Amino acid sequence: MNWLSLASIIGAAIAVSFGAIGPALAEGRAVAAAMDAIARQPEAANTISRTLFVGLAMIETMAIYCLVIALLLLFANPLLK
Amino acid sequence: MKSPLTLDVLFHIGPLPITEPVLATWIIMALLTVGAWLSTRRLSLQPSRFQAFLELIVETVDGQIRDTMQVEPGLYRAFIGTLFLFIFVANWSELIPGVEPPTAHVETDAALALLVFVGVIYFGVRASGLQGYLATFASPTPFMIPLNFVESLTRTFSLLVRLFGNVMSGVFVIGIVLSLAGLLVPIPLMALDLLTGAVQAYIFAVLAMVFIAGAISEGKPREKEHERTTA
Numbered sequence: 362m363n364w365l366s367l368a369s370i371i372g373a374a375i376a377v378s379f380g381a382i383g384p385a386l387a388e389g390r391a392v393a394a395a396m397d398a399i400a401r402q403p404e405a406a407n408t409i410s411r412t413l414f415v416g417l418a419m420i421e422t423m424a425i426y427c428l429v430i431a432l433l434l435l436f437a438n439p440l441l442k
Numbered sequence: 443m444k445s446p447l448t449l450d451v452l453f454h455i456g457p458l459p460i461t462e463p464v465l466a467t468w469i470i471m472a473l474l475t476v477g478a479w480l481s482t483r484r485l486s487l488q489p490s491r492f493q494a495f496l497e498l499i500v501e502t503v504d505g506q507i508r509d510t511m512q513v514e515p516g517l518y519r520a521f522i523g524t525l526f527l528f529i530f531v532a533n534w535s536e537l538i539p540g541v542e543p544p545t546a547h548v549e550t551d552a553a554l555a556l557l558v559f560v561g562v563i564y565f566g567v568r569a570s571g572l573q574g575y576l577a578t579f580a581s582p583t584p585f586m587i588p589l590n591f592v593e594s595l596t597r598t599f600s601l602l603v604r605l606f607g608n609v610m611s612g613v614f615v616i617g618i619v620l621s622l623a624g625l626l627v628p629i630p631l632m633a634l635d636l637l638t639g640a641v642q643a644y645i646f647a648v649l650a651m652v653f654i655a656g657a658i659s660e661g662k663p664r665e666k667e668h669e670r671t672t673a
Contacts, residue, residue, distance in 0.1 A: 405639075
């Protein structure tokens with residue numbers, strides 16, 4: 362195992378672990394705000410949860426980008442071949 | 443461990459290699475088409491249980507389109523509904539042993555995202571003409587033209603990566619847990635995967651609706667401002 366593949370593996374781990382922090386915090390805040398809104402206005406729950414789902418998907422995409430970068434580093438690394 | 447980015451070629455039709463997700467896509471397409479044809483052959487005014495169930499699906503799709511796009515759903519029902527049903531069935535096809543969801547491969551998702559990209563242009567041009575659609579790139583100011591142009595590409599790309607990442611990571615995690623733990627352990631993860639699959643199908647359809655709604659409503663901002671000032 363040479364230095365390049367070692368660096369790729371560590372890079373992939375760092376990408377996923379640090380890339381998960383931001384979206385996790387953001388999703389927590391989004392869900393908390395939506396819960397608050399539904400508790401105040403239960404009749405608007407449908408609209409709120411639909412918007413919440415779309416927003417969560419948007420936020421989650423950031424984590425998914427990190428995952429895809431990690432997979433590219435591990436399985437399709439252009440430097441290793 | 444098998445890379446999630448590579449594909450197994452099953453057989454060749456002439457010079458054309460046919461891979462596993464392509465075959466799965468064809469089977470799902472055939473099932474949906476034949477199912478839709480068979481189930482709408484004998485429609486009656488007093489619906490049977492099955493027909494009532496189908497009507498429930500169509501009315502739910504219609505309601506979502508009406509809520510999200512604020513337009514009458516007739517024109518968009520076919521596109522949005524087909525997208526949702528196909529992705530939903532594809533994500534849940536992992537329930538059948540030995541079948542890997544075709545959406546877990548980047549090529550299928552790229553095709554779906556491209557469909558949305560073309561669909562946005564088609565519906566935008568259809569709603570406000572070529573000039574009106576091109577004018578949406580210059581709203582609110584002409585300085586935004588490069589940004590709006592880049593946005594229409596990046597949001598297609600993010601649509602592709604979102605669906606691919608979610609479905610593929612589910613399949614991948616199940617593979618890892620299965621190789622580490624054993625037979626029955628991944629079942630809770632598979633249940634979670636079904637939930638993710640349904641939510642991702644819904645989100646893909648909602649985002650397609652939002653993009654199309656943006657293209658058809660931004661085409662006529664002048665009229666709206668005019669209405670607002672005159673009202």
